[in-house]
Amino acid sequence: MIKLSKKIFKVPVNVLLVTLVVTSCISLYLPIPLFAQESVSAAGASDVLILDGKDTPNDGGGSIDLKFEIKDKSILDKTYNVIIMRKIAGDGAVNGSTEDYKEVKQLDVSTKRYNDKKGIEDGIPYSYVVKLVDKSNNVLFTSPSYGPFISSPQWYNTEKTAVLILSIISIFIILLFINLAKQGRNLYIRPLAGIKAIEDAVGRATEMGKPCIYIPGISTIDDISTLASISILSKISEVIANYQSRIVIPNYEPIVYSVIDEVVKNAYVKAGRPDAYKQEDVYYLTGRQFAYASGIAGLMSREKPAANFFLGWFMAESLILAEAGAMTGAIQIAGTDSISQIPFFIVACDYTLIGEELYAAGAYMGGDSKLLGGLKGQDYVKLVLMIILVVLFFLKLAGVEGIDTLLVGGGGH
Template identity: 40%
Template sequence: MIALLRVAKFVVSLCSLLFIVSFLPGQSVYSQDTASSVNNLPPITVKAYDTENDAGSSITVEWSDPGYWRREGFNGYRLSRKNVASGIEDSLDVLPTGHVLHEDRSVSDDSSYTYTLAVLINGANLTSTSTEVVRSSKQWFDNRLTWVLILGLIICGAVIYFIESAKRGTKLFLRRIAGLEAIDEAVGRATEMGRPILFIAGIQDMDDVQTIAGLTILGSIARTVAEYDTKINMPVCTSLVMTAARETIKHAYVTAGRPDAYNDDMVRYVTNEQFGFVAAVDGIMVRERPAACFLLGAFFAESLIMAETGNSIGAIQVAGTAMPAQLPFFVAACDYTLIGEELFAASAYLSGEPRQLGSLKGADVGKAIAMIVILVGVIATTIASAWNSESMLWIENLLRQMFSTG
């Protein structure tokens, strides 16, 4: 009996010891039978397909790992490729844990390939079976952008329709934009005071549509300036804007019948450096004390520095930008602010030309679409989440699909 007890005690002690040892680092039971555990796992599955919506020369290889990556000694996956025609095999890459997909961009559209994936565990390679033969090709249309194209065509179609209908003489209503109405008043004030006006077209180059919008307004202002015989001063921070602004002002002076009054020095290049430019503009404001300042274009952190300096010299200020972060600064420091789209509408508004006005009406169609979609989306999402309505969920998913490019 005592011997039996001793044997039982020994067995229990041995089991306890084994249990404790199994938790010691590097001594896990798990690691001891790695090979057998790995062998017990189902084989890794790999598939290869032509990368979608690309310009060709790309094959995507995707695999699902049933758990090899958890094994001790796992060193990654080695991906190999075989050219079917030539039989040449290439080892592509060793990919660490976490990768389940690789885009091979070193293939030719003229060749076919197969891929194999090896799991590297303690130097041993466990190779998957080859994928089916795959060939890359280019796509002529990015399917992810179908809805973008459709919506774009509707909006552009609406713009063109309204331009055409305006050309045929349809009367279009345009709400009053106070900032643009104030331009004549500002230039008139400068004339009365015998002081110049200052125009800043933002700090971006000609590849920014806000700069172009600023220059189109400059055309109207320069014409009024030429008619009133006031001085205009325009420091710029890029050379291309300098050239374009000179052409714009020159044409305005010619149109106003005063080509002799035009001078190239009305537009001066200062520097491309953002705050160097601000320092120069602030200096000009303080020294020359313009009666009116126009800040129309793309502005960044310098917006408030310029606008506050203009405010401190008592100039009447009209600002406009499509940089949402800068709008509050302009609203706080300027007399009139063109908010976002108003900047782009300004040239049409000022010219009063039917074709241009028509383009604004077309953009309104876009706004109507946006409003309807937001409204429907909010209602559908709310109902879908509150009452689990499948039809509403379908609408929600459709809208998500329409407005995502993923």
């Protein structure tokens, strides 16, 4: 027992603290219907058919959920289609008459639910009538009027409570570590082989007097991998400017091109060599995937670069680029979070930054305390996720109800 307690106290305090916060959140979240949503619901019944309706939960309004069940077996057997009819409650004829009802949808008899979005306005009460028809469209049964049902928008989506809680925890942890990094706290990040190789590759290019080619991927500026790639490029450009080497950057996306142009220009200014920046080396090639690949393949063959960098988001062009680069004998460093393309880079490149290593490289190379703190914070978010995973797994194994939808469906509220 004493041995066990000693072992427990050997676990870092921050890990215990994170575990405590996570388990508290789960225990709070599991049994209590937080922010339970008020919905307008009403039901009607007849011997033949039951219909229940309510405002669609967690939406922006303009929608009513209908659920119906045909109880009479003899009518059910003859029924081919179910016709949903609707009118504004209180308008036109009295209950029982279907004159003012308009057909909204004709459904197969096997359908049990219908989400009515057709011209529904929020705050207006709607009544429904259901007609059961046979194959020849003869009416077998007309239900009495059901309702009124009123649609309304919701400000809070209860299904996203887990997202809210985890967003708050993640933001808090990341901000905490950014703050610690800013205060000058020594934050350990393990070295990555690919990062060292990037610096060596630039040195090699300088010694050989050949250019480097940098491909920032084919994604847009709001993609994390593109942002990480730009962060790495900023550092590489600075080294290139210091070594008086050359970097060629053909771009796929116009906005990314604009940002990269500015980033490289600034790196040259930062290195004290703004005159060495060549605008013609950073250019927009094309926005079509395989045209881009063929353009770069040709560029590599003509320029015979000493180093190729493929850092960002890639798709099917990845192997064409990496193979064309390998044929020129250049040292190749790739990094992507596009899972399906990582294998091609692994086989055709000298170093590959797999998935999150690309983001880590951005933070690691940038040397910016904010990025480093962010990376450290993300590590602790991962720790939180691992603890959530283990706790929920064993809760489910123990037979606790509601785990199956806890993280994606608002805890089954």
